[in-house]
Amino acid sequence: MTRTARHGPDGPPAVARGRRPATSREDVARAALDLFNRQGYDETTVDEIAAAVGVSRRTFFRYYDSKREVVWGEFDAELVRLEQKLASASTDEPMMDVLRRAVVATNRFGAGELDELRIRMGLISSVPTLVAHSAVRYAEWCDVVAGFVAERIGGTPDDLGPQTVARAALGAAMAAFTCWARYDTDDLTGEVDRAFRLLATGFDEDRLRG
Amino acid sequence: MTRTARHGPDGPPAVARGRRPATSREDVARAALDLFNRQGYDETTVDEIAAAVGVSRRTFFRYYDSKREVVWGEFDAELVRLEQKLASASTDEPMMDVLRRAVVATNRFGAGELDELRIRMGLISSVPTLVAHSAVRYAEWCDVVAGFVAERIGGTPDDLGPQTVARAALGAAMAAFTCWARYDTDDLTGEVDRAFRLLATGFDEDRLRG
């Protein structure tokens, strides 16, 4: 992966040397999502996306490793934020509370981002190819959570305890996201909060009904 | 998908008409798993598998829809069993207990099957392509559980409650499986049981340490 380092967040704004990029990750993503939304993910070829941005097919693959990846935007950055939130939490606060608040916090989005996010999540949770790829991305999310849990209760992140908590937490987050993407509740963080509270009560049947 | 109906489980053993199949799903799976195990999943082409079974590439795709699917064996049958267990459970027994016992019951394997199962699970949880595809297969598993939960607490399977329980339960089951596949504990059902008990207690920190 060779991203443009020209406007990277670190270091000085490095004067532009060599040929200028013909487009950007953001532009590619916009064009692609638009096509996916209009004619469907499987019905959109990489050639079409490239043409829409005015770039060759080969160049598309220099901006994104695969067609799948386009839908994930800047997921990596969110992962880093989650890790920081978890690491900086008070040791006094109960583990599941820390986890819930951290996940809620990393999923606050501005009103302007919500529409695009809903399109992304709608695709991720409905197109088989993307449902599949989500497992790969979410595995990284799980690793972060498992690391945090292992830190709290001792042992390694690979043990049954941390793995179970991490994967169950992922399940709760995914449930909240897909429910939010499907219905028209504008309250994403509320859904996440509810899902994690259910998880922390061990799925008490009365609470589930309420 | 056209499987051989010749020895199908339903109906009379239907006399063999027409040309006999050159191989079987089982034989294809055996040859494929052997190759995957020896030289890796990505390094094994469909042509190689087909050649190993003595059949053309095109015929391979008549036995399995994709290279990925080979690893999943007869997962569909297990799904049906889970659905039956959940449906026939007593309404008096707590929901999470029913779920735990049903999942444990559908994951009892004979000693002879365990080695191959470990190879399958090892691949599923380590090869990116298969990690990805697992999301598609496990989604069907989730649907079954979400249906059961909705039946118990009311509402539809798409609501936040059933979705959260189902996906978290899946997480617990996956954690148990991967832990079992990685370490040499021969006690698969024990791992599943432990994971689901953790889940039902809302991940009590003391219990997680114990």
Add this chain to the structure above:
DNA sequence: TCAATTTATAGCACTGAATGCCAAAATGGA
């Protein structure tokens, strides 16, 4: 034994994703 029917296979052509390789274009600096 021969023809009709049934079922499975082989082979070919084609699409589409992804990757490696190299030449050409564009840009700033000496």
Add this chain to the structure above:
DNA sequence: TCCATTTTGGCATTCAGTGCTATAAATTGA
């Protein structure tokens, strides 16, 4: 203008997956 740098474009290739058609092998019935 020449050079180093960076990005792009195009080509060739691999591999998964699919549709189509012809052919091979097997049973049934005459």
